[in-house]
Each structure stands twice: as structure tokens, then as C-alpha cells.
Amino acid sequence: MTDSTDSALIEARGLVAGYRGRPVLGPLDLALGSTGTLALVGPNGVGKSTLLKTLCGVLPPLSGELTFAAKPVAASAVYVHARRGLVLVGEHRANVLRSLTVTENLALASAHHRRGDFDAFTVFPRLGERRRQQAGTLSGGELQMLALAMALALEPRCLLLDEPSAGLAPIVLADVHSTLNELRRRRLCMIVAEQRPDVVRGLCDRVAIVGGGTLGYLDPDTDLSGEALGAAYFSTDHTTG
Numbered sequence: 001m002t003d004s005t006d007s008a009l010i011e012a013r014g015l016v017a018g019y020r021g022r023p024v025l026g027p028l029d030l031a032l033g034s035t036g037t038l039a040l041v042g043p044n045g046v047g048k049s050t051l052l053k054t055l056c057g058v059l060p061p062l063s064g065e066l067t068f069a070a071k072p073v074a075a076s077a078v079y080v081h082a083r084r085g086l087v088l089v090g091e092h093r094a095n096v097l098r099s100l101t102v103t104e105n106l107a108l109a110s111a112h113h114r115r116g117d118f119d120a121f122t123v124f125p126r127l128g129e130r131r132r133q134q135a136g137t138l139s140g141g142e143l144q145m146l147a148l149a150m151a152l153a154l155e156p157r158c159l160l161l162d163e164p165s166a167g168l169a170p171i172v173l174a175d176v177h178s179t180l181n182e183l184r185r186r187r188l189c190m191i192v193a194e195q196r197p198d199v200v201r202g203l204c205d206r207v208a209i210v211g212g213g214t215l216g217y218l219d220p221d222t223d224l225s226g227e228a229l230g231a232a233y234f235s236t237d238h239t240t241g
């Protein structure tokens with residue numbers, strides 16, 4: 001189930017994640033190649049966000065080793081990791097500055113843009129229609145699109161997404177889902193944390209249930225509907241992957 005560690009873009013060994021010395025998750029191992037996609041599913045409070053924040057260097061690990069592109073991920077500001085291509089879109093879209101317009105937010109993100117050929121308004125035409133609107137007045141779906149567009153402007157090598165479905169109506173969610181599918185087709189490395197397994201169905205080549213302080217890997221063809229997921233959770237070998 002584990003990608004070859006030789007080619008791992010992001011790799012954790014004996015990683016323990018938590019806050020102020022108190023573990024939430026771990027020790028766990030994780031290795032994902034440069035075109036790998038991994039879904040982390042599980043209910044509220046099991047540690048999905050904690051793991052994403054730790055993997056992207058926002059939250060220092062309590063112990064263990066963590067590398068990105070074969071270099072240690074040291075605790076430092078988000079932009080330092082983003083410059084290396086490790087980009088988190090957090091649950092509360094904190095990368096979006098609410099008092100700035102859509103265009104201004106995209107300009108800020110593009111200031112770090114390496115190639116300059118990412119056109120947010122082609123990928124998200126709806127954002128083009130709202131370009132002069134203050135981000136704080138966007139709908140939940142539009143805000144999610146802006147957060148995603150700003151992350152993509154950084155040309156990530158690995159994109160970490162926390163609850164992309166949060167607060168979205170089904171029709172907007174379909175848009176976000178098709179964007180994520182397109183990113184997968186372009187072979188972007190992604191880790192997507194979701195409470196809703198239906199959101200990640202077909203999106204990732206590996207699926208791990210987060211629970212009991214570690215990850216339990218599932219067959220990607222596993223039925224991820226509610227009851228089946230519960231059964232899988234209890235039958236899964238929660239060993240490291």
C-alpha cells in the first residue's frame with residue numbers, strides 16, 4: 001500500500017502529532033510519491049486537521065521524522081513551505097484576506113508565482129465575475145474556489161486540502177470536485193482530509209481512515225457509504241502505511 005519510499009515526495013517516520021506535548025495521533029508512518037493522492041477520512045476530532053498541519057510544517061511534530069522532497073520539514077512560516085511547493089488550504093480558508101478583493105488576493109498569491117501561467121479566471125470563471133468583490137462577502141463556495149485558486153497560483157508540488165466540502169451546497173461541491181479531479185488527472189500530489197467519504201470517492205488512489213491515533217489503509221475500491229465505512233473502520237488493520 002505504501003508508495004516506494006525511494007520516490008516519496010512527502011514522508012513521515014514515527015510521526016507523533018499533537019499540541020503542547022499532548023499527542024493526538026501517532027506514531028505513524030506515511031509515504032506519498034510525487035503523483036500520489038491520499039484521502040484521510042474520519043469523523044470529527046480524530047486528528048485529520050492536526051495531521052495536515054503537521055505534514056505542512058505549520059504545527060511542529062512532537063516526535064518523529066518528516067521530510068518533503070528529501071529535506072526535513074522544519075517548523076516555520078507557511079510561506080516558507082509554500083515556496084518549496086508544500087501548500088495547505090486549511091479548513092477555514094485562512095489564506096484568503098477577507099478585506100481584499102478577489103483580484104487583490106490572487107495578486108498577493110501570484111507574487112510568489114514561479115512561472116506566471118496560471119490563470120485563475122479560466123479555471124474558475126465564477127471568480128472572474130466576482131473579481132472586484134471583497135473576499136469577505138463571497139459565498140462559501142466562491143470563498144473555497146478563491147482559496148483553492150490562491151493555492152494553485154503557488155504551483156504546489158503537494159497540495160493539502162482540509163475539508164474542501166465544508167459548508168458547500170451540493171451543486172458547488174460538484175464544481176470543487178471536478179476541479180480536484182482535474183488536478184488528479186494532471187498528476188498533482190494531493191492529500192485530502194474529509195469527513196464525508198462521498199467527496200473523496202474516486203478522487204484519490206489511496207484512502208486511509210484516521211482513528212485510534214493512527215491510519216488504517218483501505219482498498220481504494222472499498223464502498224465508502226456510511227455503514228460500509230463503519231464496518232471497514234472496525235475491520236481495518238490500523239497499522240501504519
Ligand SMILES: Nc1ncnc2c1ncn2[C@@H]1O[C@H](COP(=O)(O)OP(=O)(O)OP(=O)(O)O)[C@@H](O)[C@H]1O
Pocket residue numbers: 019024042043044045046047048049050051091195
Ligand atoms: N490548537 C489546539 N490545541 C489543543 N488541542 C487541539 C487544537 N486543535 C485541535 N485540537 C484537538 O485535537 C484533536 C483533533 O482535532 P482535529 O481538528 O485535528 O480533528 P479533525 O479530525 O480534523 O476534526 P474535524 O473534522 O472536526 O475538523 C481534537 O481533540 C481537538 O480538540
